[in-house]
Amino acid sequence: MKRWIAACxxxxxxxxxxxxxxxxxxxxxxxxxxxxxxLADAPVSFDSRIEVLAPKVAEDSMNVPVTIRVKGLPDVKRxxxxxxxNPIVKVLDFHPLMAxxxxxxxIKLQQASPVRALVQTGDGRWLAGGAWVDAAGGGCTxxxxxxxxPDWAQKLNQVQGRVWKDGQNQRLRLRIMHPMDTGLAPGIxxxxxxxxxxxxxxxxxxxxxxxxxxLSENPVFSFDLPDLGQDALRVVGRDNNGNRIDAKVLP
Amino acid sequence: MKGLRNSTLSGLLIAAFAAMAAPQVMAGVTxxxxxxxxxxxxxxxxxxxxxxxxxxxxxxxxxLNNVKNLVPAWSFSFGGEKQRGQESQPLVVNGKMFVTGxxxxxxxxxxxxxxxxxxxxxxxxxxxxxCCDVVNRGAAVYDNLVIFSTLDxxxxxxxxxxxxxxxxxxxxxYQAGYSNTAAPIIAKGLILTGVSxxxxxxxxxxxxxxxxxxxxxxxxxxxxxxxxxxxDAAGNKTEIGVSGTTNATWQGDLWKTGGAATWxxxxxxxxxxxxxxxxxxxxxxxxxxxxxxxxxxxxxxxxDVATGQIKWHFQGTPNDGWDYDxxxxxxxxxxxxxxxxxxxxxxGFFYVLDANTGKFERGFPFVKxxxxxxxxxxxxxxxxxxxxxxxxxxxxxxxxxGEVVFSAPSFLGxxxxxxxxxxxxTGLFYVPANEWGMExxxxxxxxxxxxxxxxxxFTIKTIDDKYIGALRAVDPKTGKIxxxxxxxxxxxxxxxxxxxGLVFWGTPEGYLKAAxxxxxxExxxxxxxxxxxxxxxxxEQDGEQYIGVAAGWGGAVPLWGGDVAKKVNYLNQGGSMWVxxxxx
Numbered sequence: 001m002k003r004w005i006a007a008c009x010x011x012x013x014x015x016x017x018x019x020x021x022x023x024x025x026x027x028x029x030x031x032x033x034x035x036x037x038x039l040a041d042a043p044v045s046f047d048s049r050i051e052v053l054a055p056k057v058a059e060d061s062m063n064v065p066v067t068i069r070v071k072g073l074p075d076v077k078r079x080x081x082x083x084x085x086n087p088i089v090k091v092l093d094f095h096p097l098m099a100x101x102x103x104x105x106x107i108k109l110q111q112a113s114p115v116r117a118l119v120q121t122g123d124g125r126w127l128a129g130g131a132w133v134d135a136a137g138g139g140c141t142x143x144x145x146x147x148x149x150p151d152w153a154q155k156l157n158q159v160q161g162r163v164w165k166d167g168q169n170q171r172l173r174l175r176i177m178h179p180m181d182t183g184l185a186p187g188i189x190x191x192x193x194x195x196x197x198x199x200x201x202x203x204x205x206x207x208x209x210x211x212x213x214x215l216s217e218n219p220v221f222s223f224d225l226p227d228l229g230q231d232a233l234r235v236v237g238r239d240n241n242g243n244r245i246d247a248k249v250l251p
Numbered sequence: 252m253k254g255l256r257n258s259t260l261s262g263l264l265i266a267a268f269a270a271m272a273a274p275q276v277m278a279g280v281t282x283x284x285x286x287x288x289x290x291x292x293x294x295x296x297x298x299x300x301x302x303x304x305x306x307x308x309x310x311x312x313x314x315l316n317n318v319k320n321l322v323p324a325w326s327f328s329f330g331g332e333k334q335r336g337q338e339s340q341p342l343v344v345n346g347k348m349f350v351t352g353x354x355x356x357x358x359x360x361x362x363x364x365x366x367x368x369x370x371x372x373x374x375x376x377x378x379x380x381x382c383c384d385v386v387n388r389g390a391a392v393y394d395n396l397v398i399f400s401t402l403d404x405x406x407x408x409x410x411x412x413x414x415x416x417x418x419x420x421x422x423x424x425y426q427a428g429y430s431n432t433a434a435p436i437i438a439k440g441l442i443l444t445g446v447s448x449x450x451x452x453x454x455x456x457x458x459x460x461x462x463x464x465x466x467x468x469x470x471x472x473x474x475x476x477x478x479x480x481x482x483d484a485a486g487n488k489t490e491i492g493v494s495g496t497t498n499a500t501w502q503g504d505l506w507k508t509g510g511a512a513t514w515x516x517x518x519x520x521x522x523x524x525x526x527x528x529x530x531x532x533x534x535x536x537x538x539x540x541x542x543x544x545x546x547x548x549x550x551x552x553x554x555d556v557a558t559g560q561i562k563w564h565f566q567g568t569p570n571d572g573w574d575y576d577x578x579x580x581x582x583x584x585x586x587x588x589x590x591x592x593x594x595x596x597x598x599g600f601f602y603v604l605d606a607n608t609g610k611f612e613r614g615f616p617f618v619k620x621x622x623x624x625x626x627x628x629x630x631x632x633x634x635x636x637x638x639x640x641x642x643x644x645x646x647x648x649x650x651x652x653g654e655v656v657f658s659a660p661s662f663l664g665x666x667x668x669x670x671x672x673x674x675x676x677t678g679l680f681y682v683p684a685n686e687w688g689m690e691x692x693x694x695x696x697x698x699x700x701x702x703x704x705x706x707x708x709f710t711i712k713t714i715d716d717k718y719i720g721a722l723r724a725v726d727p728k729t730g731k732i733x734x735x736x737x738x739x740x741x742x743x744x745x746x747x748x749x750x751x752g753l754v755f756w757g758t759p760e761g762y763l764k765a766a767x768x769x770x771x772x773e774x775x776x777x778x779x780x781x782x783x784x785x786x787x788x789x790x791e792q793d794g795e796q797y798i799g800v801a802a803g804w805g806g807a808v809p810l811w812g813g814d815v816a817k818k819v820n821y822l823n824q825g826g827s828m829w830v831x832x833x834x835x
Binding site for chain 2: 150152153179181187189190191238240241242243244
């Protein structure tokens with residue numbers, strides 16, 4: 001009797017799971033864990049409108065360029081980027097607000113892994129895209145080079161930026177000086193940017209994101225924003241020690 | 252990144268993340284809680300166990316009869332490779348303990364079990380310039396925040412539940428020699444801090460900030476001639492008057508790099524509305540370069556918390572020439588129906604002053620050998636012995652080195668950073684004192700930003716082969732030393748006293764000890780495995796009384812050689828929190 005109940009329970013679980021979501025096209029053993037941990041087991045559709053562009057093999061595990069491209073998917077509220085096999089899975093949590101849902105950035109990769117964009121639309125649904133990146137490994141457990149540079153404190157949170165305009169939209173590229181230490185290298189505590197936003201001249205956010213340890217040292221970002229005719233874009237944020245980022249990027 | 256251009260960094264933040272801030276769960280710590288801290292036994296909310304700094308607890312569950320049954324409840328390692336001096340006094344709030352460690356770390360622990368809740372490690376730049384080890388003396392709590400200062404002269408406020416930074420403000424430029432090691436105190440919703448860096452020609456000051464936001468409210472310099480300011484909500488500053496009278500007690504421009512660092516923080520008495528900050532040595536050490544009293548160096552400065560104005564000051568060592576830095580805590584207490592304050596000064600004298608007016612009531616030595624002064628006059632000023640002031644180098648044979656003199660106490664003082672305790676039951680102060688002297692001489696010096704600004708050479712000497720440290724029970728009414736317990740190595744931790752008739756203190760040899768508060772008879776001790784240079788605390792939780800102390804040898808003593816080194820150079824470093832309770 002007991003065995004029968006257990007079997008029934010299992011069958012119910014399997015059918016439930018099958019109804020709830022697509023199978024992982026990247027075939028990663030970590031996917032069920034990630035789905036549970038970050039999406040509370042919400043169903044996810046793998047959707048070709050969400051592309052993760054990254055090199056097949058990481059040349060430099062400390063600096064793997066990643067572009068998230070979302071085409072023809074309206075009403076994107078949130079883009080959560082995760083790396084299945086990194087010791088710290090979350091890379092960033094992007095709220096596009098007025099910006100395009102796609103963005104570019106660089107990450108540290110500890111070993112070969114899927115890099116995924118989990119996208120939530122206004123109706124609460126989750127969609128996903130991803131790509132495997134092969135890597136020699138070690139990107140997350142090495143000290144940052146900034147750690148060894150005596151002048152990192154003087155450059156901390158300095159922003160370099162550039163804006164390109166086409167009349168309707170503007171592309172913003174940023175580099176922020178920060179060691180982005182993961183806390184996994186011996187004796188070096190985690191030290192990373194955790195909040196970033198682009199605000200208009202009245203201080204209202206145009207886009208915002210939470211960022212995490214796996215972003216590369218001195219992280220770079222590209223965003224696409226509507227051109228509302230402002231004189232300058234303002235970039236604000238802070239790291240996990242409370243050090244502030246505040247810079248104006250002039251066109 | 253060719254083609255990218257630098258853009259300007261300006262001051263402020265952010266409405267953008269307001270929505271992401273963690274919601275507040277428990278009732279936060281209030282001004283009223285802090286003002287009652289000394290009476291409430293379930294928590295420890297301020298450095299000094301009450302902002303008055305008496306370090307007295309009305310708990311008596313652990314007492315003379317049962318203290319022999321005190322055993323470890325838990326121990327927690329601060330971890331890492333950063334095992335340097337641990338001078339921190341922990342705080343206990345809602346069952347959580349907050350204790351700071353060396354290298355600007357803060358740990359949140361379950362106060363009953365020692366289980367770690369979170370830790371915060373502040374990223375320090377390479378160029379920090381703490382004079383005397385990478386210590387921290389503790390945090391402050393207010394509302395849902397725990398706030399501590401860092402070695403790169405910043406103030407960081409963390410959420411008590413998550414350890415996330417809520418606000419962070421820079422106190423000053425670490426590259427100019429500023430740092431911060433003291434525990435901040437809270438008075439009327441303001442967080443009060445001083446500055447460290449007296450060896451680098453900085454200018455001492457006291458700052459008041461809104462404890463919830465970190466925004467500056469007022470700043471009061473502790474060197475004569477410097478302007479004080481107040482700040483409005485938008486951060487605009489207005490002058491609120493110069494400290495003292497420019498050039499009244501300093502000649503020329505030397506006040507501009509005058510020192511008087513407020514590096515040990517302060518105390519606050521809600522009964523007087525005054526915050527009491529001790530001030531360090533004037534800069535440079537060579538006193539012949541700065542004739543005059545050099546206010547407000549080597550003093551206690553009483554500041555009206557509401558206005559940021561100096562209400563009174565009392566200077567222990569005018570025109571200091573020995574580094575008799577007067578930062579020592581001013582502990583307020585009731586005596587003969589009046590509110591008084593006691594201070595065991597680095598210069599070897601214990602002062603009893605009126606806490607409202609600063610009027611000198613009594614002064615007496617609490618160390619056995621004092622050479623620099625023959626005594627105190629009726630106003631409490633020292634009667635100098637000119638033969639025992641280090642000589643003027645410009646009058647020396649080659650103009651490079653002045654006459655060498657022997658002085659006692661040494662520059663590390665009759666008492667240093669380790670706070671004393673006062674028991675209203677016995678009416679005695681318990682002073683962790685040291686008996687030592689020094690050979691000291693002066694040299695020419697000029698100020699250079701970020702460089703040591705001393706103009707003196709020195710070597711520390713023992714006076715008695717048998718001991719340096721001595722815990723002394725001192726009667727503020729008579730000036731008598733009622734009892735003492737001597738210690739081979741110099742004492743460098745603070746003192747706790749309780750209604751249970753006990754005095755607790757730690758030793759560099761690694762012992763946490765307890766003695767009978769009336770007689771000084773040792774009744775309990777425990778070996779922590781490394782030197783104790785921090786003040787013990789006590790609190791009550793679920794009907795049991797706990798005693799806690801941070802352990803980890805370090806601080807200023809091991810940094811100076813001389814013949815003191817042989818009493819301490821065998822001691823091992825560490826970094827842990829020890830907590831004790833009665834076994835059942």
